[in-house]
Amino acid sequence: MTKCPICESQNTQRMEMAFATHSNNYAGALTAPPRPRSRAGAAAGLLVGALLVLVGFLVLSGGGRVPGLMIGGAGGLILWAAGKSIAEANAFNDHKLPVLLADWKRLWVCLACGCVFEIDAQGGGRPVGDNAGTAGREDGTHRRGAGAV
Ligand SMILES: [Zn+2]
Helix, strand or coil, rough: CCCCCCCCEEEEEEEHHHHHCCCCHHHHHHHHCCCCCCCHHHHHHHHHHHHHHHHHHHHHHHHHHHHHHHHHHHHHHHHHHHHHHHHHHHHHHHHHHHHHHHHHHHEEECCCCCCEEEEECCEEEEEEECCCCCCCCCCCCCCCCCCCC
């Protein structure tokens, strides 16, 4: 049985299980796995940027030199930013996400006090993230919160 390192309750679950069981409520939101980064916003940016460059070009060829350059320049900037954000999203999804997901699969959650913890090599729980206190890291005797019985 896996004990919560904070309140010592045995009402604990693997993060993955907790998420599958409670994915429609608050606990589900709490235990949700890391998600791939969306590229939808950047794709919209590409579209808007390309459109502005086109409009700038039309204004420019119509004789409006300064506004044409300004509009086209703004479009170029948007294109550049959107391209950069897509590249970053790709890098995150390809390299960082698998690591985060693997970490997430190692996590447990205490259904009594809501603390998130991982199991170390000795089989003891160790709080992670916001719950990670400075005391009681190793032995799991650290008590905190009203959830302790
Ligand atoms: Zn607990």
